[in-house]
Amino acid sequence: MTLKTITLTVNDMVETVDVPQNMTLLQMIREKLSLTGTKNGCSAGECGACTVLMNGEPVNSCMVLAAECEGATIVTVEGLAKGGKLSKLQEAIVKAGGVQCGFCTPGMLISATALLNRNPHPTDTEIRSAIVGNLCRCTGYVRIVDGIKMAAK
Amino acid sequence: MANAKSKEQVSPIGADLPRNDVYEKVTGTAVYTDDFQFGNKLLFARAKRSPYPHALIKKIDTSKAEKLPGVKVVVTGKDFPNRIGLYLQDKTIFATDRVRFIGEPVAAVAAISDEVAMKACDLIEVEYEELEAVFDAEFGASDKAPLIHPDLENYVCPNFIFPKAKTNIANHFKIRKGNVSAAWEKCAHIVERSFKVPHIQHVPIETHIAVAQMDEKGKVTVWASSQSPFAQRNLIAHALHISQSDLRVIAPLVGGGFGSKAGVTMEAIPVALATKCKGWPVKFILTREEEFYTNFVRQGLTIHVKVGCDKEGNLLALKNMMYWDGGASTEYGTNVTRAGGYSSSGPYDIPNVETDSICVYTNHPIGGAYRGFGMSELHTGLDQAIDELAEKAGIDKVSFLKRNGVTEGDVLVTGLIMHKNGIQECIDNVAKSLKFNEKEKPSSADRLRGKGIAIMWKAPAMPPNPGSSAWVEMAEDGNVTVGLGGQEIGQGTFTVMAQMAAAALGVPYEKVRIAGPVDTQYSPYEWQTVASRLTWSMGNAVVLAAKDARRQILDVVAEAWKENTEDLDIINGVVVSYKSERETSLENIVIYGMPKDNNEGWMGGPIVGRGSFMPKYVTNLDAETGQGPRAVVHYTVGCEGLDIELDKNTGTIYVLKGAASFDVGKAINPTLVKAQVEGGFAQGLSSAMFEEIKLVKGVMTNPSFVDYRIATAPDMDFPLDTPFVEVPQDDGPWGARGVGEHPMVPTIAALGNAIYDATGIRLTNPPYSAEKIYLAMLDKGIVK
Ligand code: FES
Ligand code: FES
Numbered sequence: 001m002t003l004k005t006i007t008l009t010v011n012d013m014v015e016t017v018d019v020p021q022n023m024t025l026l027q028m029i030r031e032k033l034s035l036t037g038t039k040n041g042c043s044a045g046e047c048g049a050c051t052v053l054m055n056g057e058p059v060n061s062c063m064v065l066a067a068e069c070e071g072a073t074i075v076t077v078e079g080l081a082k083g084g085k086l087s088k089l090q091e092a093i094v095k096a097g098g099v100q101c102g103f104c105t106p107g108m109l110i111s112a113t114a115l116l117n118r119n120p121h122p123t124d125t126e127i128r129s130a131i132v133g134n135l136c137r138c139t140g141y142v143r144i145v146d147g148i149k150m151a152a153k
Numbered sequence: 154m155a156n157a158k159s160k161e162q163v164s165p166i167g168a169d170l171p172r173n174d175v176y177e178k179v180t181g182t183a184v185y186t187d188d189f190q191f192g193n194k195l196l197f198a199r200a201k202r203s204p205y206p207h208a209l210i211k212k213i214d215t216s217k218a219e220k221l222p223g224v225k226v227v228v229t230g231k232d233f234p235n236r237i238g239l240y241l242q243d244k245t246i247f248a249t250d251r252v253r254f255i256g257e258p259v260a261a262v263a264a265i266s267d268e269v270a271m272k273a274c275d276l277i278e279v280e281y282e283e284l285e286a287v288f289d290a291e292f293g294a295s296d297k298a299p300l301i302h303p304d305l306e307n308y309v310c311p312n313f314i315f316p317k318a319k320t321n322i323a324n325h326f327k328i329r330k331g332n333v334s335a336a337w338e339k340c341a342h343i344v345e346r347s348f349k350v351p352h353i354q355h356v357p358i359e360t361h362i363a364v365a366q367m368d369e370k371g372k373v374t375v376w377a378s379s380q381s382p383f384a385q386r387n388l389i390a391h392a393l394h395i396s397q398s399d400l401r402v403i404a405p406l407v408g409g410g411f412g413s414k415a416g417v418t419m420e421a422i423p424v425a426l427a428t429k430c431k432g433w434p435v436k437f438i439l440t441r442e443e444e445f446y447t448n449f450v451r452q453g454l455t456i457h458v459k460v461g462c463d464k465e466g467n468l469l470a471l472k473n474m475m476y477w478d479g480g481a482s483t484e485y486g487t488n489v490t491r492a493g494g495y496s497s498s499g500p501y502d503i504p505n506v507e508t509d510s511i512c513v514y515t516n517h518p519i520g521g522a523y524r525g526f527g528m529s530e531l532h533t534g535l536d537q538a539i540d541e542l543a544e545k546a547g548i549d550k551v552s553f554l555k556r557n558g559v560t561e562g563d564v565l566v567t568g569l570i571m572h573k574n575g576i577q578e579c580i581d582n583v584a585k586s587l588k589f590n591e592k593e594k595p596s597s598a599d600r601l602r603g604k605g606i607a608i609m610w611k612a613p614a615m616p617p618n619p620g621s622s623a624w625v626e627m628a629e630d631g632n633v634t635v636g637l638g639g640q641e642i643g644q645g646t647f648t649v650m651a652q653m654a655a656a657a658l659g660v661p662y663e664k665v666r667i668a669g670p671v672d673t674q675y676s677p678y679e680w681q682t683v684a685s686r687l688t689w690s691m692g693n694a695v696v697l698a699a700k701d702a703r704r705q706i707l708d709v710v711a712e713a714w715k716e717n718t719e720d721l722d723i724i725n726g727v728v729v730s731y732k733s734e735r736e737t738s739l740e741n742i743v744i745y746g747m748p749k750d751n752n753e754g755w756m757g758g759p760i761v762g763r764g765s766f767m768p769k770y771v772t773n774l775d776a777e778t779g780q781g782p783r784a785v786v787h788y789t790v791g792c793e794g795l796d797i798e799l800d801k802n803t804g805t806i807y808v809l810k811g812a813a814s815f816d817v818g819k820a821i822n823p824t825l826v827k828a829q830v831e832g833g834f835a836q837g838l839s840s841a842m843f844e845e846i847k848l849v850k851g852v853m854t855n856p857s858f859v860d861y862r863i864a865t866a867p868d869m870d871f872p873l874d875t876p877f878v879e880v881p882q883d884d885g886p887w888g889a890r891g892v893g894e895h896p897m898v899p900t901i902a903a904l905g906n907a908i909y910d911a912t913g914i915r916l917t918n919p920p921y922s923a924e925k926i927y928l929a930m931l932d933k934g935i936v937k
Contacts, residue, residue: 037181101643102178103408140835
């Protein structure tokens with residue numbers, strides 16, 4: 001398979017990566033960059049576990065081809081805490097008790113980060129619709145929504 | 154010493170302490186199985202699966218697959234003939250002579266890439282001869298049905314499972330208590346109804362994954378997302394004819410289990426492959442589609458309930474006929490059937506009960522453990538029949554439940570005497586929260602409003618003697634490490650165990666670490682992370698280990714200070730004497746011991762506490778009557794209710810409020826208890842409104858998130874009240890008992906009762922989808 005060399009920014013680091021044409025952004029992040037925080041729950045764009053920020057927008061990284069990410073700016077869950085300090089949202093989710101098995105958490109945090117970036121004071125309904133594509137089987141979303149609300153204050 | 158009292162430690166028990174895995178989980182550094190790196194030698198596995206629900210395997214030709222470049226090894230069932238199973242040993246790793254459900258593995262490939270492995274599977278040629286299949290449990294139990302396991306009588310099983318030779322009945326559990334036929338005559342009101350609860354899937358967001366590697370000497374290591382590393386060690390070793398000690402299972406954090414990662418499902422497949430390519434790690438991950446249609450399911454249930462009460466509303470008699478659609482293998486499901494039987498009265502005091510709980514082989518996916526272990530299915534029928542009976546008797550539902558709820562001293566269906574419990578308070582909490590007896594108006598003329606309530610119970614369902622063990626050791630810095638074998642699957646058990654160890658030892662919570670990941674090579678034994686049993690069972694082991702360490706420490710200090718241990722205490726990690734007011738911190742003792750006076754040498758040494766716990770009092774039950782002194786260790790009881798509106802134009806359900814109250818004995822960490830209840834309630838509601846594995850002639854027609862919908866955040870947009878009750882468990886740590894599964898048990902019934910209250914329509918077969926509700930309203934003339 002032919003490889004394509006792409007250069008992109010991931011969590012503030014400029015990375016140059018050789019990627020096969022059919023490799024997804026999710027595979028590249030996990031396998032080439034060893035950023036295993038981003039999870040795979042379906043490989044089909046249906047669960048949100050693989051959500052990352054691409055140029056500021058949340059995307060299902062399993063549905064994006066890595067080869068098309070030339071020049072893109074990507075933020076994964078590993079990029080949320082700065083210098084060992086959790087983001088306000090991460091702090092709030094911890095405090096609210098919004099984490100159980102944690103498998104949806106990375107994608108959930110990214111979707112909520114994108115929401116708060118574009119809408120610092122979302123309503124309850126806006127919060128719930130921002131994470132409608134992030135499935136969580138453990139929490140019933142109760143404390144996840146609480147955490148996002150807390151971070152928005 | 155200043156004053157020992159003033160230093161008194163704030164107890165970590167009952168405190169909302171933060172989870173000890175949360176920092177890793179929010180920063181993406183928590184390690185799940187697929188996050189391990191296995192290097193360049195890693196091989197990828199795929200399974201060749203049966204396209205038929207029931208067929209004989211005439212021939213398997215793997216030659217083309219073997220020749221495909223990049224294929225390392227191909228295996229079929231002929232090398233792995235041993236039957237395994239948690240209860241009834243009726244399953245082989247691969248189908249050998251016949252396939253019994255669509256998706257059953259018949260062969261597997263390990264190759265240098267996933268693509269090659271997939272291609273190789275396509276190249277495996279299997280010749281089948283189709284057989285008549287069984288898609289209905291009641292039919293399957295009849296003598297007209299073709300046999301799915303003709304050799305059933307030769308299968309090994311424990312003496313509390315009752316398979317019937319030359320039938321498809323893998324277990325028939327009976328309860329005969331009192332005299333049911335005579336009791337009907339004394340009943341003023343009787344309700345008789347049938348319900349059909351569909352198969353559903355667990356849907357952890359992390360699909361199943363296992364990686365296996367065999368070394369040159371034949372020792373195997375397995376990394377798996379697992380609720381049962383020790384049970385897997387035992388069962389897989391058995392399947393491979395190797396010794397348990399030569400099989401090591403390493404089990405990191407689990408991205409959701411709900412019962413699906415208990416026992417052995419797909420984990421044996423990479424192991425089988427690994428045995429044929431020593432030195433190479435083999436990774437096998439289920440795709441989401443495979444997760445839906447090939448993995449253990451919650452088996453379907455058809456339940457016929459007949460229940461009656463006297464004029465005053467006292468329950469007098471219950472007859473339950475349950476047919477469980479066990480699927481192609483019932484190795485685990487036979488015990489779900491058993492649990493459904495011995496708990497078949499629900500948390501009601503009923504003097505006369507007759508139950509037949511029958512586990513039937515079908516050509517459907519394999520039924521396994523699922524959060525609730527039969528109780529959601531049972532309560533779906535029972536609690537709706539009871540709701541109807543209360544109405545017939547003209548008694549308000551809350552009073553009816555309170556009048557009949559189990560109390561201490563009641564003789565249960567098996568003869569077990571009920572322990573004290575808080576079901577009355579649970580009912581009161583829910584009734585109060587929902588203003589249950591107030592009829593409230595819908596928010597618009599287009600809507601109907603209704604309230605529903607249901608109670609539940611569940612005992613840990615397990616063999617009589619499942620063990621737990623733990624160790625506690627300490628480092629030079631006085632920090633404590635707890636070794637245990639139960640799994641962190643999201644419920645927060647590592648946090649709760651750290652709280653218990655801290656309290657029992659006398660150190661702050663922050664000083665306690667859990668030795669993870671669980672690794673059967675050095676972690677102490679734990680039966681399985683199932684049955685809501687860890688807080689109670691593993692908790693007891695951890696407390697014993699911590700107390701053992703504490704005793705060792707105090708013995709050394711007492712000797713060194715020439716004092717009595719009774720005068721000593723450990724507070725906040727400091728050993729203090731109430732008598733001499735001396736103190737010394739743990740750092741000074743726990744590794745190097747203490748010096749004797751006058752340079753006479755040393756005493757003590759590295760501290761290692763050990764704890765082991767196993768219930769010893771559970772007995773078998775009579776095969777014909779289900780009677781015996783002690784069927785189970787204990788029951789957790791609870792109540793849920795829903796206040797809903799229904800859109801008359803669409804049938805859509807809008808939940809206005811939910812309430813859930815469970816008697817947890819003691820909430821070691823109240824936030825974690827509430828989080829369990831919320832998550833369980835959501836899973837229960839999701840199963841009540843949306844979930845069903847749609848099976849058409851054995852084919853699952855909806856194996857994706859698009860077609861198998863689970864609750865999303867907007868579906869849960871309502872206040873959920875979760876006050877808990879604490880009536881202590883006599884043999885639980887600080888009185889605690891489990892609550893992991895219970896919150897999803899009564900939800901379907903509570904919703905069904907609410908729909909009835911709103912519409913007067915009794916829907917029997919969940920899920921109660923908008924479409925189903927709308928059509929029923931149309932039928933009833935509520936809408937035109
Ligand atoms: S893994 Fe990408 S949406 Fe599920
Ligand atoms: S915390 Fe487990 S899936 Fe969300």
